[in-house]
Amino acid sequence: MNSLLHDEAQETQPGTVHVTSYALLLIFVLLAAGIITLSYLYYQSFKANYRREYEKQLSAIAELKVSELTQWRTERWGDAAILLNNAAFSSLVRRYFENPEAPEASEQLREWLGKYQTVFQYDQIVLLDARGILRMTIPANLTNLTSVISQRLPEVLQSDQVTFQDFYRDETDHGVYLAILIPILQGLGSNRLLGALVFRINPETYLYPFIKRWPTPSLTAETLLVRRDGNEAVFLNELRFATNTALNLRMPLDRVTLPGAQAALGREGIMEGVDYRGVPVVAALRTIPDSPWSLVARVNTAEVYVAVQERRWLVIGMMTVLLFSAGACVGLIWRQQRVRFYRERAKLSTELAQSAKELQEKNAELERFLYTASHDLKSPVVTVRTFLGYLGKDIASGDTGRIEKDIQFIRSATDTMARLLDDLLDISRVGRVVLLPVRVTLQGLVDDALGAVAGRLASQGVALTVNDPGVMVFGDRIRLAELFQNLIDNAVKFMGDQKEPRIEVGVEGRGEETVFFVRDNGSGIDPRYHEKVFGLFEKLDPRAGGTGMGLALVKRIVELYGGRIWVESKGTGQGACFYFTLPAAVESVRKGA
Amino acid sequence: MKGEPIVILLVEDDEAHAEIARRNFSASHLANRLIHVADGQAALDYLYHRNEFSNPETSPRPGIVLLDLRLPKVDGMDVLKLIKADPALGSIPVVILTTSKAEADMVKAYDNHANSYLVKPVDFAQFTELMETFGYYWLAWNQYPH
Numbered sequence: 001m002n003s004l005l006h007d008e009a010q011e012t013q014p015g016t017v018h019v020t021s022y023a024l025l026l027i028f029v030l031l032a033a034g035i036i037t038l039s040y041l042y043y044q045s046f047k048a049n050y051r052r053e054y055e056k057q058l059s060a061i062a063e064l065k066v067s068e069l070t071q072w073r074t075e076r077w078g079d080a081a082i083l084l085n086n087a088a089f090s091s092l093v094r095r096y097f098e099n100p101e102a103p104e105a106s107e108q109l110r111e112w113l114g115k116y117q118t119v120f121q122y123d124q125i126v127l128l129d130a131r132g133i134l135r136m137t138i139p140a141n142l143t144n145l146t147s148v149i150s151q152r153l154p155e156v157l158q159s160d161q162v163t164f165q166d167f168y169r170d171e172t173d174h175g176v177y178l179a180i181l182i183p184i185l186q187g188l189g190s191n192r193l194l195g196a197l198v199f200r201i202n203p204e205t206y207l208y209p210f211i212k213r214w215p216t217p218s219l220t221a222e223t224l225l226v227r228r229d230g231n232e233a234v235f236l237n238e239l240r241f242a243t244n245t246a247l248n249l250r251m252p253l254d255r256v257t258l259p260g261a262q263a264a265l266g267r268e269g270i271m272e273g274v275d276y277r278g279v280p281v282v283a284a285l286r287t288i289p290d291s292p293w294s295l296v297a298r299v300n301t302a303e304v305y306v307a308v309q310e311r312r313w314l315v316i317g318m319m320t321v322l323l324f325s326a327g328a329c330v331g332l333i334w335r336q337q338r339v340r341f342y343r344e345r346a347k348l349s350t351e352l353a354q355s356a357k358e359l360q361e362k363n364a365e366l367e368r369f370l371y372t373a374s375h376d377l378k379s380p381v382v383t384v385r386t387f388l389g390y391l392g393k394d395i396a397s398g399d400t401g402r403i404e405k406d407i408q409f410i411r412s413a414t415d416t417m418a419r420l421l422d423d424l425l426d427i428s429r430v431g432r433v434v435l436l437p438v439r440v441t442l443q444g445l446v447d448d449a450l451g452a453v454a455g456r457l458a459s460q461g462v463a464l465t466v467n468d469p470g471v472m473v474f475g476d477r478i479r480l481a482e483l484f485q486n487l488i489d490n491a492v493k494f495m496g497d498q499k500e501p502r503i504e505v506g507v508e509g510r511g512e513e514t515v516f517f518v519r520d521n522g523s524g525i526d527p528r529y530h531e532k533v534f535g536l537f538e539k540l541d542p543r544a545g546g547t548g549m550g551l552a553l554v555k556r557i558v559e560l561y562g563g564r565i566w567v568e569s570k571g572t573g574q575g576a577c578f579y580f581t582l583p584a585a586v587e588s589v590r591k592g593a
Numbered sequence: 594m595k596g597e598p599i600v601i602l603l604v605e606d607d608e609a610h611a612e613i614a615r616r617n618f619s620a621s622h623l624a625n626r627l628i629h630v631a632d633g634q635a636a637l638d639y640l641y642h643r644n645e646f647s648n649p650e651t652s653p654r655p656g657i658v659l660l661d662l663r664l665p666k667v668d669g670m671d672v673l674k675l676i677k678a679d680p681a682l683g684s685i686p687v688v689i690l691t692t693s694k695a696e697a698d699m700v701k702a703y704d705n706h707a708n709s710y711l712v713k714p715v716d717f718a719q720f721t722e723l724m725e726t727f728g729y730y731w732l733a734w735n736q737y738p739h
Contacts, residue, residue, distance in 0.1 A: 372663075378692040379607050379610070383613075386721075387613075405612075412608075
């Protein structure tokens, strides 16, 4: 029963394994959630950082362009300012106007203006008189003035200020130009107007290439210049992804996603939007001080995010690897657990089958025991009842000889019954009543046994020797002594007609096992009965004393200590040797219990 | 009924029970000769004329065997099997006489061709009556081949 209770305690283990399966799944889910969250956070932070850096770069480029454009404009104002209110120049112009044929003034003027053209890269320079008539052109032979300029001329002539003509289209050559208009005054303190100078600037020479230039290699980045014209934004330069746009491309200002429109409205800063092509872009917007211009430095959003996207794939890759590793780790642990679980279950079912088998054997043994006990107890009852019947008859008939015999049979039967009951009680105690185990030597056990059988040994002149008297066992001393007592008793009983009866008690080491033995040189046991002798109430000799319980009792005690018992005898008249093992009693000693 | 006594082989380890049988058969007025052996091995030795039973004159072939089941050395059931398996002995009626009322024993005995199965009654009168009836049936009425 003990082993059964032990098995029940183990039953809980498959449950725990089941629980660990869920725990492992939970761990994996948590790990996965952690990995995904960390990856996502890292990616987001990288994206934000990268974006910030990129915006800074974009702003810096826009800033640089703005400052250079401002510088350029200031220089143009400067060029004009030198000629405005310049007494020497005024007098030279006056002299030339007064006498255009005079070579000195004419040449001097041409040289001066020529220098402007070559040094400051003006496309054309035109000198007009106060009525707006062309008096000198560089290069020479220009015949008429574009209407854009002629229309502004009266305003210029009246203002005595330098006027900047923003991008305009020349109707003769359809080119885009800018112009600086400078009134030429009579002299210091006098407001009388002599005429005006028109410096035409071709933006293709410097402005457009400069605007187009991007300081870093980029596939989509560009700078563009816009200006507000009514409800429209006018694109002032040639664009990277469209042709013939300067002054031709116009977009309504209410397109809030268009960086050009937003810039034309005077907004500054970073914005994300959709450009003139309908492509998403990131743009830095700036206004150019003292000008109608606004600058847009923009790049395709896709280009900005190329690096981010690369990083995204990297992060996804890393995340996958991490997830896979975590899964593999958890899976491996899970597998180990399962293997252990199945191994335990297999072990458990083997143990269960084992204990079921043991139980079956015990049950069969119990059945056999009950059968034998009832049969053997019934026999003397039959005897007593029958001979009581005879006794009655014999008393009636006065047969004294028979009366004597009848009583003898009755007495003998009741004696047998009493002994049977005693022995039954005794055998039922084995394993049920257990004394506190103690350490005791083989000699000690034999001495205890001799207490009960010494008389019989002496009367039959049997010599008893103990080999290895110091061998130590650990167990119920009374029960173990009983074991030796029954074996010695059995040996004495079946000494036969041996002249020098001897009994030898000892220990043999057989491999790992310690095997005890009780050997005699008596009548021996026919090999046919080597199994039967250990049966309950089995007597080989019906005339021998006792109930046939002794060896059954011995077997039970041996089995109680997890051992086995067998007899070796060559046959009748050749002595017998009972071997047995007591693993539980020997193991405990070995373990130092 | 023949004048020649029928030899009964009683296989019984309990001396008291053997005495009961002896008294009953001697009390009956039927010609018989009771031979008692105390264990299964002795019964087989007798039947096969071995050891002390080697002389067929003193150990004649029994007309009937009265067999207890629980016996020392060789079990009664094994003795039954051996008798019935041997063509020379198989025709001898074997009557089981035991204290066991166990169903399993009865089934096994009949399976092994026991000719009859009797349970020793605990009551004196019944036991005596059983032995008397047994005597009349097997010794007086039953016919045996020669």
